[in-house]
Amino acid sequence: MEDVNIKITDRDGVIHDIVAPTDMAMNLMEVVRSYELAPEGTIGVCGGMAMCASCQCYVLSKTELPEMGDDEEAMLSEAFDVKDNSRLGCQIQITPEMEGLEVELAPES
Numbered sequence: 005m006e007d008v009n010i011k012i013t014d015r016d017g018v019i020h021d022i023v024a025p026t027d028m029a030m031n032l033m034e035v036v037r038s039y040e041l042a043p044e045g046t047i048g049v050c051g052g053m054a055m056c057a058s059c060q061c062y063v064l065s066k067t068e069l070p071e072m073g074d075d076e077e078a079m080l081s082e083a084f085d086v087k088d089n090s091r092l093g094c095q096i097q098i099t100p101e102m103e104g105l106e107v108e109l110a111p112e113s
Contacts, residue, residue, distance in 0.1 A: 013107070032094070034094075
């Protein structure tokens with residue numbers, strides 16, 4: 005079992021140092037929900053299907069992420085508050101390569 009350290013800035017600007025498991029097939033959105041870093045019902049509304057952008061985050065670190073898929077790209081093209089470093093948390097799997105990842109949750113739209 006290998007855990008990774010991640011920094012997540014919530015929507016109130018509070019930075020959380022999180023230890024996330026890599027052996028549970030979780031994605032970043034599920035980690036945010038499990039640590040209750042966003043109010044219930046405001047993140048992962050679509051259940052992680054890349055259909056709502058409620059889990060949009062801004063990647064602050066230089067962590068190498070998997071390439072964006074077509075569904076994620078399409079959803080971000082319709083979302084609010086999108087920046088060049090926007091990604092959907094539901095599309096970022098927690099793997100050992102995510103060590104040191106730093107993200108900020110996008111504002112609730």
